[in-house]
Amino acid sequence: MYRLSKLRFGFPIILFLMLLLDGSISQNFSAHMFHYPTAMVSHLVVLWLVCGVLFEADANDFEMPIGRWAIVAGIVFDLYYTGIFGIYIFIFPLLVYLTRLLVSYIRPNFLSGLLIYFIDITVLEALGYLAGRAIHLSSMSGTDFMVNTLGPTLAFNLAMFVVLFFPIRWVYNWLK
Template sequence: MYRLSKMRFGFPIGLFLLLFVDGSVSQVFSRQMFNTPSVMVSHLVVLWLVCGVLFEENMAMPLVKWAAVIGAVFDLYYTGIFGVYIFVFPLVVYLTRQLVNYISPNFLSGLLIYFIDITIVEALSFVASRAVHMTSMSGSSFLVNTLGPTLAFNLAMFVILYFPIRWVYNWLK
């Protein structure tokens, strides 16, 4: 029962908190994460959304709506280019829901699903940035310098934060 649980407030608070933590992590560890040419991009917001799907069970949460809201805030506040993440985040939630239908969610399958999600987030935002000339990076250097390190960082974050986030979701239910 989504309406009656603490989740109703806890989920958005966690979502916004992790959005800001994304930026703060990038700022505080910028020397390590933006160590050019290889760049690690933190996507803790996506982790929170994907975990929302994984731990949703039979509680129908309005994840797609919140994904669109947080995508809009991300676009306006971080990138300044409106119209990228506002569509990418809901797509990721939708896709994760489809995948969860086929694979029962646990730690390892969650890792696999998260791998696919991060790849899609990065690839789509790369395509969008290329389309509006925000970047001139070539496809091959995107794969090597951005996607690889980003996947490594975010999968490590998944491994570290999976159980804490599950604990938080169980507490919120």
């Protein structure tokens, strides 16, 4: 039962921790992550959301309001990090929706989770890029985006998925 579990408070707390950690990681490793021209962007918050959906599907009768928390995370991301309202507030819940859709086709485990996360990060970065182009935040060309941002970001985030999947599952089962 979601209503009675520790996840009710644990999920949002760790969600915000992940959100703030994204910024701290970007700041502390900025010399390596934003080593021009390539940029690796950390998306731990998406990792937590996606893992939430994956583990939710594992346990049968366990519905969590992940979509709603994704919207809240998107609002904070937009206001606090970018200052441009209206981008991630839509992308984060979309990713949750997309993950739920994919999970209904593929049974989630470590490997299929990795694939789903690959798709999520690609969609996230692509939509973020399109929005950035639309409001003239970036003037990067499409090929530059794929080589310099999408590639390294995917590599970094998939590595984070591999490293953090089992710890997150442990945390999740502990909270449940």
